Amino acid sequence: MTVDIDPILARSTDTTARPSGSPAALVEQLKGGLDAPICLTWELTYACNLECVHCLSSSGRRDPRELSTDEAKAVLDELHDLQVFYINIGGGEPMIRRDFFELVEYSIGKGIGVKFSTNGAFIDADKARRLAAMDYLDIQISLDGTDAVTNDAVRGDGSYDTAIQAMEHLREAGFGEFKISVVVTRHNVDQLDEFKALADTYGAQLRITRLRPSGRGADSWHDLHPTQAQQRQIYEWLLAHGDDVLTGDSFFHLNALGEEPLPGLNMCGAGRVVCLIDPIGDVYACPFVIHDEFKAGSVRDRGGFSHVWKQSDLFTELREPQSAGACASCGSYDACQGGCMAAKFFVGIPLDGPDPECVDGHGEAAMLAASSGNVAPPKPMMDHSKPSRVPVVLSRR
Numbered sequence: 001m002t003v004d005i006d007p008i009l010a011r012s013t014d015t016t017a018r019p020s021g022s023p024a025a026l027v028e029q030l031k032g033g034l035d036a037p038i039c040l041t042w043e044l045t046y047a048c049n050l051e052c053v054h055c056l057s058s059s060g061r062r063d064p065r066e067l068s069t070d071e072a073k074a075v076l077d078e079l080h081d082l083q084v085f086y087i088n089i090g091g092g093e094p095m096i097r098r099d100f101f102e103l104v105e106y107s108i109g110k111g112i113g114v115k116f117s118t119n120g121a122f123i124d125a126d127k128a129r130r131l132a133a134m135d136y137l138d139i140q141i142s143l144d145g146t147d148a149v150t151n152d153a154v155r156g157d158g159s160y161d162t163a164i165q166a167m168e169h170l171r172e173a174g175f176g177e178f179k180i181s182v183v184v185t186r187h188n189v190d191q192l193d194e195f196k197a198l199a200d201t202y203g204a205q206l207r208i209t210r211l212r213p214s215g216r217g218a219d220s221w222h223d224l225h226p227t228q229a230q231q232r233q234i235y236e237w238l239l240a241h242g243d244d245v246l247t248g249d250s251f252f253h254l255n256a257l258g259e260e261p262l263p264g265l266n267m268c269g270a271g272r273v274v275c276l277i278d279p280i281g282d283v284y285a286c287p288f289v290i291h292d293e294f295k296a297g298s299v300r301d302r303g304g305f306s307h308v309w310k311q312s313d314l315f316t317e318l319r320e321p322q323s324a325g326a327c328a329s330c331g332s333y334d335a336c337q338g339g340c341m342a343a344k345f346f347v348g349i350p351l352d353g354p355d356p357e358c359v360d361g362h363g364e365a366a367m368l369a370a371s372s373g374n375v376a377p378p379k380p381m382m383d384h385s386k387p388s389r390v391p392v393v394l395s396r397r
Contacts, residue, residue: 036082037309038273041287044072044103045092045279046384049121052144052155054183054217054224056288057278059092060386065280069099071300073106075277078305080110089116090287092279092384096122101130108136117142117181119159120166128169132176140179140207141166146194150187154224167202179246181207184234185224192237196245210250213346213356214288215380221347231257231359238262249274253339253355256332267337271296271318275309283308285318288342291381325352332360339363348377 047062048055067075079087087107094100094116107114113136120141123131131137141163145151148160170178180199182188188195192208199206213221226234235254238247242263252266270286277283281299284290296315297308309315327333339355347356348370354362370377 035310036079036084037275038269039086039088040079040084040275040277041088041090042075042277043090043092043279043287044094044100045097046382047096048092048119049096050093050119050156050159051385052142052216053220054154054185054211054215056212056214056217057092057290058215058380058383058385061384062092062096063279063382063384067279067281067299069102071281072099072103075281075299075305076103076107076110076112078299079112082306082309084112086113086115089114091117093119093121095127104134104137108134112136114138115140115179118166119155120163123166123169125169125172128166128173128175132170132173138179139170139175140181141170141204142181142183143195143198144183144185145188146191146198150191153187154183154185167204171202176203178202178204179207180204181209183211184208184226185211186226186230187224189226189230189233192234192241196241205244205246207246207248208250209248210340210343212288212340212342214290214342216383216385218346218377218380225357228357228359228361231357235262235359253336253357254359255335256359261335266335268341270294270341271315275315277305283312285314286342288340289345291345291378293345293378323352325350326366327352327354327362330354330360330362346377346380348373348375 043057045062045066046057046059048059051060089104095118104114104116115138117140131139142155143151143160143163144154145160151160152158167178180195182195195208196206211217211221211225231254234251235257238245238251239260239262247262247264249264249267249269251262252264255261255266270289274286275283275296276287276290277299278290283296283298283305285294285296294314296312299305299308301307324333324338327338336355338352339358341351343356344351344353347367349356349363349366353366356363356367
């Protein structure tokens with residue numbers, strides 16, 4: 001998942017932490033980090049009823065070291081004290097946790113709004129009514145195809161019908177504007193108009209995000225990531241529809257395609273304005289780099305989350321001015337900022353190298369150079385996939 005930073009900034013009431021000024025000045029201000037994350041992603045569990053082939057956390061089985069209910073509430077107490085006003089909850093499938101509603105209600109009671117991502121399997125009519133009765137709650141239903149053939153090839157058999165049924169329950173319960181969250185792949189990029197129409201049908205908002213080679217996505221990325229022609233297709237579609245579609249910080253690498261920047265925060269917010277807490281309490285720079293190289297500490301360490309956010313060596317380093325590296329001589333660097341750190345890392349490109357999906361083609365050369373070396377690309381640190389997982393066919397049937 002990625003963070004929808006723009007609406008979060010617009011809703012912020014903390015004038016001591018809220019950046020201000022022109023968009024360019026805002027980006028420069030955010031690069032230096034804030035006293036608290038604008039929005040924090042918290043994966044509550046690695047347990048999941050699905051095993052999506054692009055899952056960034058390789059979820060499937062619960063980790064026995066999961067934070068307890070009391071530990072999770074202690075983290076929420078810290079976030080309240082830091083004046084964090086919004087968290088993204090995910091997994092795995094967060095609704096699998098027996099204390100899911102208890103934690104969501106506790107968070108909202110502390111004045112921390114909740115957005116949670118779900119595949120919809122546990123949203124029946126009763127739970128939809130319970131969710132609709134809550135304030136400061138947003139829901140994202142994950143869907144990767146506007147038909148079962150496209151979606152289920154990535155998310156598993158039956159997952160399309162499950163997601164649609166959850167949307168029906170939310171609509172019938174009068175929940176209001178939920179989100180439909182889509183990871184754009186080469187197999188569903190032609191369905192962007194259909195995704196938008198589907199969202200409109202349910203009175204929902206469409207949210208599209210970029211595929212990253214993280215978790216199981218490291219194995220499926222080469223088969224799923226959009227082609228160069230499709231990258232331009234996404235860019236042009238967002239120019240036409242982006243004001244009404246959420247993207248978080250997913251597609252800033254596409255800004256090199258033209259003079260008109262895409263809507264959204266066009267920078268990497270990792271360790272600066274966003275971060276991730278995983279199910280066992282480890283804190284990472286962003287949800288797409290679950291690897292020891294990007295682990296800043298643990299909420300179980302002395303000082304808790306606050307100490308990690310404010311004093312970890314990793315976050316301090318990420319907030320320093322970053323070298324343009326190999327992109328320094330490229331005229332598009334100011335527009336694309338060199339692209340996504342996680343995407344580079346897991347395909348073996350140096351962090352100061354070009355994005356693997358660089359629209360000027362530099363990423364392809366960098367990947368070729370990396371693959372010709374003797375060092376294999378880094379692998380995700382943990383795999384919670386179920387042992388009996390059957391590989392899913394990635395092409396549309």
